[in-house]
Amino acid sequence: MAFEGLSERLQNTINKITGRGKLNEQDVKDMMREVKLALLEADVNFKVVKDFVAKVQERAVGQEIMKSLTPGQMVVKIVQEELTELMGGTNSRIAANHKPPTVVMMVGLQGAGKTTTTGKLALLLRKKYNRKPLLVAADIYRPAAIKQLETLGKQLSMPVFSLGNQVSPVEIARQAIAKAKEEHLDYVLIDTAGRLHIDETLMNELKEIKEVTNPTEIFLVVDSMTGQVAVDVAKSFNDLLDITGVVLTKLDGDTRGGAALSIRSVADRPIKFVGMGEKMDALEEFHPERMASRILGMGDVLSLIEKAQADIDQDEAMKLSKKMMQNKFDLEDFLAQIQQIRKMGPLGDIMKMIPGAGKMKGLADAQVDEKQLNRVEAIIRSMTKKERENPDLLNARRKIRVAKGSGTSVPEVNRLLKQFEDMKKMMKQMTGMMGGKKGKKGRGGLGGFKLPF
Amino acid sequence: MVALLNYINRVNNLNFFKRLKDKITSQTTEVTEKFKTGLARTRNQFASQMNDLVARYRTVDEDFFDELEDLMIQADIGLETVMKLIDELKMEVKRRNVKEPSAVQSIISEKLVEIYQAGDEGTPDIKFASEGLTVILFVGVNGVGKTTTIGKLAHNLKSEGKSVLLAAGDTFRAGAIEQLEVWGERAGVEVVKQSEGSDPAAVIYDALQAAKSRGVDVLICDTAGRLQNKVNLMNELEKINRIIEREVPGAPHEVLLVLDATTGQNALVQTKMFKEVTNITGIVLSKLDGTAKGGIVIAIRREQGIPVKYVGLGEKMDDLQKFDSEQFVYGLFSDLVDKEADFE
Numbered sequence: 001m002a003f004e005g006l007s008e009r010l011q012n013t014i015n016k017i018t019g020r021g022k023l024n025e026q027d028v029k030d031m032m033r034e035v036k037l038a039l040l041e042a043d044v045n046f047k048v049v050k051d052f053v054a055k056v057q058e059r060a061v062g063q064e065i066m067k068s069l070t071p072g073q074m075v076v077k078i079v080q081e082e083l084t085e086l087m088g089g090t091n092s093r094i095a096a097n098h099k100p101p102t103v104v105m106m107v108g109l110q111g112a113g114k115t116t117t118t119g120k121l122a123l124l125l126r127k128k129y130n131r132k133p134l135l136v137a138a139d140i141y142r143p144a145a146i147k148q149l150e151t152l153g154k155q156l157s158m159p160v161f162s163l164g165n166q167v168s169p170v171e172i173a174r175q176a177i178a179k180a181k182e183e184h185l186d187y188v189l190i191d192t193a194g195r196l197h198i199d200e201t202l203m204n205e206l207k208e209i210k211e212v213t214n215p216t217e218i219f220l221v222v223d224s225m226t227g228q229v230a231v232d233v234a235k236s237f238n239d240l241l242d243i244t245g246v247v248l249t250k251l252d253g254d255t256r257g258g259a260a261l262s263i264r265s266v267a268d269r270p271i272k273f274v275g276m277g278e279k280m281d282a283l284e285e286f287h288p289e290r291m292a293s294r295i296l297g298m299g300d301v302l303s304l305i306e307k308a309q310a311d312i313d314q315d316e317a318m319k320l321s322k323k324m325m326q327n328k329f330d331l332e333d334f335l336a337q338i339q340q341i342r343k344m345g346p347l348g349d350i351m352k353m354i355p356g357a358g359k360m361k362g363l364a365d366a367q368v369d370e371k372q373l374n375r376v377e378a379i380i381r382s383m384t385k386k387e388r389e390n391p392d393l394l395n396a397r398r399k400i401r402v403a404k405g406s407g408t409s410v411p412e413v414n415r416l417l418k419q420f421e422d423m424k425k426m427m428k429q430m431t432g433m434m435g436g437k438k439g440k441k442g443r444g445g446l447g448g449f450k451l452p453f
Numbered sequence: 454m455v456a457l458l459n460y461i462n463r464v465n466n467l468n469f470f471k472r473l474k475d476k477i478t479s480q481t482t483e484v485t486e487k488f489k490t491g492l493a494r495t496r497n498q499f500a501s502q503m504n505d506l507v508a509r510y511r512t513v514d515e516d517f518f519d520e521l522e523d524l525m526i527q528a529d530i531g532l533e534t535v536m537k538l539i540d541e542l543k544m545e546v547k548r549r550n551v552k553e554p555s556a557v558q559s560i561i562s563e564k565l566v567e568i569y570q571a572g573d574e575g576t577p578d579i580k581f582a583s584e585g586l587t588v589i590l591f592v593g594v595n596g597v598g599k600t601t602t603i604g605k606l607a608h609n610l611k612s613e614g615k616s617v618l619l620a621a622g623d624t625f626r627a628g629a630i631e632q633l634e635v636w637g638e639r640a641g642v643e644v645v646k647q648s649e650g651s652d653p654a655a656v657i658y659d660a661l662q663a664a665k666s667r668g669v670d671v672l673i674c675d676t677a678g679r680l681q682n683k684v685n686l687m688n689e690l691e692k693i694n695r696i697i698e699r700e701v702p703g704a705p706h707e708v709l710l711v712l713d714a715t716t717g718q719n720a721l722v723q724t725k726m727f728k729e730v731t732n733i734t735g736i737v738l739s740k741l742d743g744t745a746k747g748g749i750v751i752a753i754r755r756e757q758g759i760p761v762k763y764v765g766l767g768e769k770m771d772d773l774q775k776f777d778s779e780q781f782v783y784g785l786f787s788d789l790v791d792k793e794a795d796f797e
Contacts, residue, residue: 037532043717046526110740111596111713116626141768143604143635148628151649155627196742223596227529227717227749250595253680255719278595278625 008297009034013072025061031075032057042258042295045231048265056082080292087264087271087288094125094272095216095244101134101180103188103213106247107206107237108221110194113249115145117221117275118191119152120283121247124273125187126158127281133187136176137162138169138209141193149191156280159185169193170208177213190215197236210241218243219272222259224251230259231266238267248286249275256295329424331388335380338373378406379416391417502527503561507554513546517554529717531752538564568755569778578775579610579762580706580734586664587671588697588704591737592690592727593711595678598739600629602711602765603673604636605773611640615670620660621646622653622693625677633675639770653677654692661700674705681726691730707734709762712749714741720749724757735762738776742766 013034032053039049059078096102104121106114122133135153137160139145146162153160161176173190180188192209195202210218220234220243237243246267248260251274260271271286323329380388382405387393394402394417396410403410502524510517518539525535545551545560581587589606591599600623607617619637621644623629630646637644645660657674664672676693679686697705708731712720727733738750741764750761761776 040526041532041718043719046523109715111598113596115628142632144628144631146628147631148626151627196740223713223715225594225713225716225719227715227720228527229529229715230717233715250680252682253594253719254682254722255717259717 009038027071028057028060031071032060035075035079038296039258039261042256042297043225043227043230043262044258044295045228045262045265048231048262051265052082052086052261076296076298080289080296080298083261083292083295084289086261087291094121094129096129096131096186097216100184100186101177101188102186102217103177103190103215104217104219105190105192105206105209105213105215105241106219106221107192107241107243108194109196109223109233110142112194112221112223113275114194114221115139115148115152115191117219117247117249117273117283118149118189119156119158120275120280121219121273122158122187122189123156123280124283126156131186132184133158133189134176134180134183134185135160136173136188136190138172138176138190139193140165140167140169140172145191145193152280159183169205170212173209173213188213197233203236203240206241217245219245219247220263220267220269221247221249222263224248224257224259224274225253225255226259228262230262234263234267238269243267243269245270245272247271247273247275247283251275252277252282256297257291258295260291261295329427331380331383331391331420332385334420334423335377335388338377342373375406375408375412376416379403379408379413382406391420503558507558510554512552513554513557517557518543521557525748528748530748531718531721531756534752534755537755565751566778568751569761581671582703582706586669586701586704587706588661588664588674588701589671589707589709590674590676590694590697590705590731591709591711592676592731592733593678594680594713594723595626597678597711597713597716598765599623599678599711600632600636600675601768602709602737602739602763602773603633603675604640605765605770606763607636607642607673608640608770609773610671611642616668617642617671617673618660618664618667618669619644620657620672620674622656622660622675623677624649624651624653624656629675629677653689654696657693658696658700661697665701681723687726687730690727694731705731707762708732709735709737710759711737711739712753714738714749714764716749718749721752721756724753724759728757728759733759735760737761737763737765737773739765742772 013030035056036049036053039052040046044052056075056079059082060075094104106118106121108114118135122135125131125133135149135158137146137149139149146165150160150162152158161172161179163172163175169192176190177188179185190209190213192206193202195206197203218241220237222230222233226233234246246260246263246269248257248271251257263269264271271288271291273283274286276282276284323333379402382402383394387398387402394413399410399413403413406413506517506520506524510520521542522535522539525538526532530538541564542557542560545564546557549556549560551557551560579587579589591603593599603619607619610617617640619633619642621630621633623633624647627649630644630649634644634646645656645663647656647659653676660672660674674693674697676690677686679690681687694705694708710724710727710733712723716723724733724736736750736753736759738761753759754761763773764776766772766774
């Protein structure tokens, strides 16, 4: 990766000064510089960084750090706490008007992902809140923007309101609300055209739409990769429209997303949702503490655990862990386990959530191993049921058959069997160690993960 | 003695600005105007803050450099590059024995132009095939403006008298194909397409065959936006690239990475990752008209050595301009350049 996380940066600084036993003020200052650089690398606006560092320094010099045995960790902790606080509470609910329809306006720069987010939000409203939304195509400027929303509506089987690109967006919005009332729809999501925050004509158009529709929520959609300009954008939109929340998009990329902090500090509006992928259900709630870790380059264990909880079949996991305890784990189970992991998404994505994984040699290239997994699956699938239950059956001839069937080679088959044996051995040790306690934990299956590479 | 040195410095500055201005004015004023108005925001922000900074300091000292550093960071130039630049500036200031902050200003402009032009063959023109079909592949993350840029480029090439064909390789995003078709209509060029969700590599293959049989001059291939850390999508791009290489020897002649000018440090990572799967030959910096920044191109030029070929300066069809480093720096500092050059 291009940037190292704050933890590593601080560690490097501290390595330089340890041996002296005590930290002095200059050391703290050096550490603050590292904090500053880490935040700047994450694209946090430099003014915000300055204020923030001043705040942290105040706390730091207040002896908290200097007395600590692990000053580096202490600084990280303080920074993380302050960041989390700055990014505010977890207010990710979407408001509902007591008298439907609730009007939601989506605004932002070009290419931030407004149309896609509108679709995702509609799906979320239906799935999570059991509401009926109406999508309104008010982007009459960008070629095929209306078509894009209509296609999304069709995919999600949601009603889309459009009047073509010859009617003014204000009029479209007005009529859309009338229609929603008529058809008793709960939400009206207005997808407006992307515009530059300095384009007065278009910005005024937004104001007009706001006046006509009286929206309950106005979401500013921001690309999480935005650089220093994020503050200007947030400020302009907020000054004019008094936005109610922010949606951060494309967070499934590898950006640190410091823009989140910048926006938060100038607009003081909650970040309500984050876009985490190209699929329509990839709109998630915002978690300040996770964002804080991400900005600091510290991995995202919480999301990983949550992902595991969401995607892994509990019963299946229980069954597996039981088998493991009884040492009856066979290749069939191994295959099931691989499939469970794969459900969580591309391996590379999962790896990235593990703290420090980016730095570990080899792991950074783990993405290549997606193919390796395919091969492992193919090999196991080429075995008979009996062979899977009892790999010892595999003699030379059978191995040749399996290799042929899976398009691999005998050494590869051997390697897999060897790894499987190792894994079994390890599991035996682990279950032995943990004794009976493990069963209670429920997600015992996770503890046994040892990928075959 | 010091006064004399200062005087010499001043004259040097004047010369640099004068040279820049002479060079610029000899070019068409229309282009210059586009850059000037398009970069108005950039210039106002960066240059006015710069002037402010220079006015506040009497001598060039550590504090001055600290503030200068902040200023550059604010322009999204990128941390590493900023730090290196500041170091070089300090050296240069020492070497020339500059005391006046205003003199530093011109050294910065000089440095910036130098970075832009380092190892440059001169013109940022599209490299056309010596004969036959030229293939241009567009890549980039989601929402940077690939399709819009293609529309504009098609228009540019068409008005230069070239026959152009577009390939709707973004089969993923809803409405992307229609968007390209609208641009095709506006520019008066045909679009090769399949239905949404079809294999992009197949679309590109079709387009290549069509381009060859119709004997067009340029084929421009659109691709779906993809975040650089999505391995599968990057592999798909590699495949598309491979097909182009196989079907037309020497192609793609240009692989243009479109970057959103509002993007921060991630633009560097984007460049690096896309460079790994395709042979990026140039960058199109889009949406430069609205942003106060655009400094990331400096970092990219410097750290990846990839030239910027075009900049998007507005939403109209003719708002795609060839990138000219001198124009760009002139755009950044034009108030100053005019002032200083007139002064003489």
